[in-house]
Amino acid sequence: MKARTTTGTPNIIAIYADDKKGLLAQILTIFNKRDYSIGCLNVSRTDIQDIILITVEVEIPDRELKTILRKIENIIEVYRALAWDTQNVALNKIGFYRVSLQLLGDTLWTLLQKHGATITKIFDESLMIQKIGTDDSLTELYNQLDGKHLLGFCKSALIAEQSMLQLDQFFSPAEETLLTSDLTCVPC
Secondary structure (H helix, E strand, O other), rough: OOOOOOOOOEEEEEEEEEEEOHHOOOOOOOHHOOOEEEEEEEEEEEOOOEEEEEEEEEEEHHHHHHHHHHHHOOOOOOEEEEEHHHOOOOEEEEEEEEEEEHHOOOHHHHHHHHHHOOOEEEEEEEEEEEEEEEEHHHHHHHHHHHOOOOEEEEEEEEEEEOOOOEEEEEEEOOOOOEEEEEOOOOOO
8 A cells, every 4th residue: 555645643523513515525626725734534414413523533733733624614514523532442444355266265355354354245256355454454454454455545544533422522612622531633
């Protein structure tokens, strides 16, 4: 896998907002204007009607983080924007690996069991493997599969467990700082 160039501290930003057309474009414009490197983006529905959770993994210099959060919260549809340093948050993603069917055998089964991965689909000449884990664990499996039999790879669906706010915290004033165990999220 190609290494990204680092321009700031990797952060996870959780944004709670109304589900309106054009919102994602407004948010991405804030990051693109300053050329921040976005590693992952996920938009998902919540249990609150018409409220979505947008989770962004982005590299932002520490001195600019509060300003960016404030700009995001200035968007009419946004209720709350919170950030966590990726070093302090357990992040799970889903990794998909497409490998040649020739790899199927005892060695592959042992590797899948060791990494907690599963085969999700078998095609005529390849199979799809799925693993849920951290970037490091997904990369470790990638490195062990890498070679002529690895035909494709992608990661998806970033959600930080800390971004699952309780309803009373969701509507609390933005200047309050939320504490999740010993993790502090950065308010705007």
